[in-house]
Amino acid sequence: LKSKITALFLDFSFSLRLFSPLWCPSLFSPYFFSPVLGGVGGLICRLCNLSIPFHGCLLDFGTCRTKAGQYCITEVHFKGGIQWYSVKGCTENLDKCFKEIVTAREIYYAYCCHQPLCNF
Incomplete structure (x- = not known):
């Protein structure tokens, strides 16, 4: 159970990184x-x-x-x-x-x- 929770957390944190301003700054620009x-x-x-x-x-x-x-x-x-x-x-x-x-x-x-x- 602990390994499943850890894997789920890592997958979620990776998903957040994909949409972060550091990964794709033009999406968060007011000039997009x-x-x-x-x-x-x-x-x-x-x-x-x-x-x-x-x-x-x-x-x-x-x-x-x-x-x-x-x-x-x-x-x-x-x-x-x-x-x-x-x-x-x-x-x-x-x-x-x-x-x-x-x-x-x-x-x-x-x-x-x-x-x-x-x-x-």
């Missing part, structure tokens, strides 16, 4: 997301019409740029407690954001974010 990515022209979001778990994006259309008042969106569809597919892109309006629709057979969940490249 430069203004060029989300400047005056809007945010840049990933545009994928079909993403399947363990396979990634199958219908990749690159990126889209939001207009004023729009967000990046990720829509996720679950059936039987398993994620079937997701769709990513730019919202047309805020009505689609942060919705959860639960039916007897399916769960639809949409969440939005307002940072450059936040739905990748």
